[in-house]
Amino acid sequence: MDDSSVSEVKDKIRTFKKSDLIHLPTPFMKLENLTRELGGPNIYIKRDDMTGLAFGGNKSRKLEYIIQDVLEKKADVIITWAGLQSNWCLQTAAAARKFGITPVLVLFNVYDLPIEYDGNLLLDFILKSEIRIREAEKGGVVHLQDVDAILEEVAAEVKESGHTPYVAPIGGSAVGGSMEKPLGAISYVDAFIEMAEQAESLGIEVDHVIHASGSGGTQAGLAVGAKAWNERVKVIGVSVSEEKQTYQELVLEIARDTERALEGSFGLGEKDIVIFDEYIREGYGEVNQEVSDAIRLVAMKEGIFLDPVYTGKAMVALIDLVKKEYLKKDENVVFFHTGGTAALFPNKQKLRKFLGE
Numbered sequence: 001m002d003d004s005s006v007s008e009v010k011d012k013i014r015t016f017k018k019s020d021l022i023h024l025p026t027p028f029m030k031l032e033n034l035t036r037e038l039g040g041p042n043i044y045i046k047r048d049d050m051t052g053l054a055f056g057g058n059k060s061r062k063l064e065y066i067i068q069d070v071l072e073k074k075a076d077v078i079i080t081w082a083g084l085q086s087n088w089c090l091q092t093a094a095a096a097r098k099f100g101i102t103p104v105l106v107l108f109n110v111y112d113l114p115i116e117y118d119g120n121l122l123l124d125f126i127l128k129s130e131i132r133i134r135e136a137e138k139g140g141v142v143h144l145q146d147v148d149a150i151l152e153e154v155a156a157e158v159k160e161s162g163h164t165p166y167v168a169p170i171g172g173s174a175v176g177g178s179m180e181k182p183l184g185a186i187s188y189v190d191a192f193i194e195m196a197e198q199a200e201s202l203g204i205e206v207d208h209v210i211h212a213s214g215s216g217g218t219q220a221g222l223a224v225g226a227k228a229w230n231e232r233v234k235v236i237g238v239s240v241s242e243e244k245q246t247y248q249e250l251v252l253e254i255a256r257d258t259e260r261a262l263e264g265s266f267g268l269g270e271k272d273i274v275i276f277d278e279y280i281r282e283g284y285g286e287v288n289q290e291v292s293d294a295i296r297l298v299a300m301k302e303g304i305f306l307d308p309v310y311t312g313k314a315m316v317a318l319i320d321l322v323k324k325e326y327l328k329k330d331e332n333v334v335f336f337h338t339g340g341t342a343a344l345f346p347n348k349q350k351l352r353k354f355l356g357e
């Protein structure tokens, strides 16, 4: 570890103010049973599903910085968007309400789920979020120019009613809307260092970090953190929706914005943004046999629930990469649990089907 660059990065992160929303550090521990079951490598877990806001998850780390930005900009309404069962939107609604900010959620019906008040949509409703459901095109496609137009319309409406809107980008990842710095990714540079310090205090040298990747902020932040920490740690993003080539460009762009925001230069390049897109399989949010099996395996071996959209697919990847010996027997692998478990419930029928009635 290069102590000086890590402490510089930590100092720099501390210049970004955050609101107090979650409990840190999140737990870090070895998954003894899963390690034994797979026959090595040593598998550890970083429990970012236990942040303590709403049902927990990676978005709540990001929101500590983003809500602070909302407050500093004196906005009283936060507008954001994503898919119908979005963890991001739920976490945003919970964080906003806690600080007296009104959440307006534009939710696209991107997958083949009934519009039922279940999972995150139920939680959004309990939080009295202003919910606007929009149909996506066939195949779950949402065009970004349509989204921009809708968000502008909603923001204009909010202004007309005498309030101040803050438009937050999807996932709190790429700079956009009212967010001028990659605040979500910055929170994940911090998360990487938090995890690396926990591992170090247990005498563990981490070889790989693996996690589910969707809008890019988590991976960008972890990649910058890893680069600042130590050349040998590799971050693996398991894409849940985007094809590798275009997604890598997006993550790299967010990572470079993050380096710039931290006024550091760690020589981050394409080779530092490792993405596997083959575990998307049938598509975003599509539950299949292997995801269902992975969820059951981790639940039964460790008493930890994964979700079917993100962490379940990342676990399928981890198991497969162990089989393929991409992850070697003597290595130390950290699985970031990024949350999302409320999505188990609206997917109950598929889970019942694949796991036997």
Ligand SMILES: *Cc1c(COP(=O)(O)O)cnc(C)c1O
Pocket (backbone or CB within 6 Å): 057, 058, 059, 087, 088, 171, 173, 212, 213, 214, 215, 216, 217, 218, 219, 307, 310, 311, 338, 339, 340, 341
């Ligand atoms: C959003 C999300 C991710 C992906 O994080 P990004 O920063 O959007 O790439 C992973 N897991 C869960 C549970 C999420 O909700």
